[in-house]
Amino acid sequence: MxxxxxxxxxxxxxxxxxxxxxxxxxxxxxxxxxxxxxxxxxxxxxxxxxxxxxxxxxxxxxxxxAKIVFPLESFIVNLADREGIGRRYLKITLALEVCDEEEKRMVTRYTAELRDTILLLLSSQSFSEISTMEGKLELKQALLSRINHALGGRIVQRLYFTEFVVQ
CATH class of the missing domain: 1.20.5 (Single alpha-helices involved in coiled-coils or other helix-helix interfaces)
Structure with missing residues (x-):
């Protein structure tokens, strides 16, 4: 054991x-x-x-x-009178920012179409729509979208209001 x-x-x-x-x-x-x-x-x-x-x-x-800025001539349009306020005018000057010289030449080539698109959009706006900061920003986005659509792509990077007067 x-x-x-x-x-x-x-x-x-x-x-x-x-x-x-x-x-x-x-x-x-x-x-x-x-x-x-x-x-x-x-x-x-x-x-x-x-x-x-x-x-x-x-x-x-x-x-x-992307700092090539292309200024456009001023636009003077009658605003839409939806409120019955009377005639109001908008004088606006825009500048478009593009990436390179080729895109700048493209904007120059399509200036007439761009001005037409911009005029139609601006004249459809009313005073109450563009009198606030939010309205101006919405207008800027709408303009940028329509301009790029008219050019066939995202050519314009930014849009600047260089003059904005409502009377």
């Missing part, structure tokens, strides 16, 4: 020793996997940030390059 006890005592330390070895190997493997994963995702995050910054820088360069 004493021999059996000695045999069991010898077996138990071997089992616990094997458990510690397996546990140690698992900790090392998980630690290495965590380290590799951390570095992989950490590297991608910084690369994505760098790419985003580069993209923003390119967009800012393009925005700075």
């Amino acid at each position: 004493a021999e059996e006890m000695d045999a069991q005592q010898e077996i138990q330390p071997k089992k616990s020793f094997h458990k510690f070895i397996i546990l140690g190997v698992m900790v090392v493997v998980l630690g290495a996997g965590g380290y590799v994963g951390w570095n992989y995702f950490k590297g991608n995050r910084y690369e994505n940030i760098k790419e985003t910054q580069t993209t923003k820088a390119d967009a800012n360069k393009k925005k700075d390059e």
